[in-house]
Amino acid sequence: MTFGYFERGMSAAPGLVVDNTRLDSPVSIAATGYGLACYAVAAERGWVPRDVAARRVLSSLRFFWHSDQSGARESTGYRGFYFHFLDVEAGRRVWQSELSTIDSAILFAGALAAAEYFDRDTPEERELRALADAMYRRADWAWALDGGDAVTHGWTPERGFLRYRWTGYNEALLLYLLALGSPTRPVPPATYEAWTSTYQWKRIYGIEHLFAGPLFIHQGTHVWIDFRGVADAYMRAAGIDYFENSRRATYVQREYARRNPRRFAGYNEDAWGITASDGPGPARCLANGRMRSFWGYRARGVPWGGDDGTLSPWVAVASLPFAPEIVLPALDHLDREVPRITGQLGYKCSYNPSFCGPGVGADGWISQGYFGIDQGPVVLMIENYCSDLVWKLMRRCAYVVDGLRRAGFAGGWLDSHPPIHGRRRSTERRWSMVRKECERGSRRLEGATHPP
Secondary structure, three states, X not given: OOOHHHHHHOOOOOOOOEOEOOOOOOEXXXXXXXXXXXXXXXXXXXXXXXXXXXXXXXXXXXXXXHOOOEOXXXXXXXXXXXXXXXXXXXXXXXXXXXXXXXXXXXXXXXXXXXXXXXXXXXXXXXXXXXXXXXXXXXXXXXXXXXXXXXXXOEEEOOOEEOOOEOOOOOOHHHHHHHHHHOOOOOOOHHHHHHHHOOOOEEEEOXXXXXXXXXXXXXXXXXXXXXXXXXXXXXXXXXXXXXXXXXXXXXXHHHHHHHHOOOOOOOOEOOEOOOOEEOOOOOEEEEEOOEEEEEOOOEEOOOOXXXXXXXXXXXXXXXXXXXXXXXXXXXXXXXHHHOHHHEEOOEEOOOEEOOOOXXXXXXXXXXXXXXXXXXXXXHHHHHHHHHHOHHHHHHHOOHHHHHHHHHOOOEOHHHHHOOOHHHHHHHXXXXXXXHHHHHHHHHHHHOOOOOOO
């Protein structure tokens, strides 16, 4: 059901996925990255024939590899990165969006996962692997530092680098690992040490953990990487790993909803999930005896970071690998109490039982749209819970292994992999083969009206 979002969104050339289901939505490169990995799951599960899944992924990778990388105002990317939002038809920048380092990282992660899955010796799957490899290698992570200790959020042709950098614990864990693992233009290991130095360890409701308010932050990198038993210096000092940290953050969410300090309707120990999501605002109305402000799309978090009564089912689902004992009851509760939240493509983005604007039902406001960056983690984390599929794929990815090691991670499955220096020569031979495969793919595209 949820995979249908990507099946519809990637059904035509050039294999791009729209940001959401609203009219005139642009393409999101992050949603496309999730879609690439979801097609591996779909092929594994038999939802889509393997050859069809491979062709759709290949169509997307061909587009990105051959797209305009000039950095012009209406190009697709620059320095190996891509603009956050693209036109549906031409795949060019829209809305003066930024060249996004984090959204590019999600795109690369999806490409690398797909490359590990589609490993057969056929012309299409060989080209798919080569293009994913080439895309990742082209990214200039050192440039994205802009001379600083932390990677910037992005860049625009009009103003250059954005003023913000990736500091504090957040979804950029994936970004830093991919930036460290690059065999061409990596960031130095000191960058990762500088990043972890900005972490905040908190004790909330008696639960100690590395703090981040929105729940999606505790899931973002875990979609791709299995952190069970694998820890960096920061987590070794804390005596846990990032997986356990996310489990604790999930329990903090449930406890916050149980206590319900702001007295919103519908919150309880089985109704939680506060994160970056769509919302009913901007609006103000009388709710539960007081005037309240409601927001539109915004990052919400607990116990600090903003809460307007909006809950997101998808983020509860994506916590399934960490704490199934509290996630499954939450989903049962949702199905019983808020049946309108389920549509043709699975759970809708979010709902707010407290909102009392015109036209809302007895169970409050319910988002009418679906977002690709919500749908992707649902498919991938359910699959990780059931089979470890995406985690297994990324364990085989040399770049992910290298990035983890350069960041100082050790333990668990990582200790069974060979050291980085033992693969230097083979990596260069692989890059030579990648260039040749990309050239062959380019020749096959000549004269074609559209990719398959």
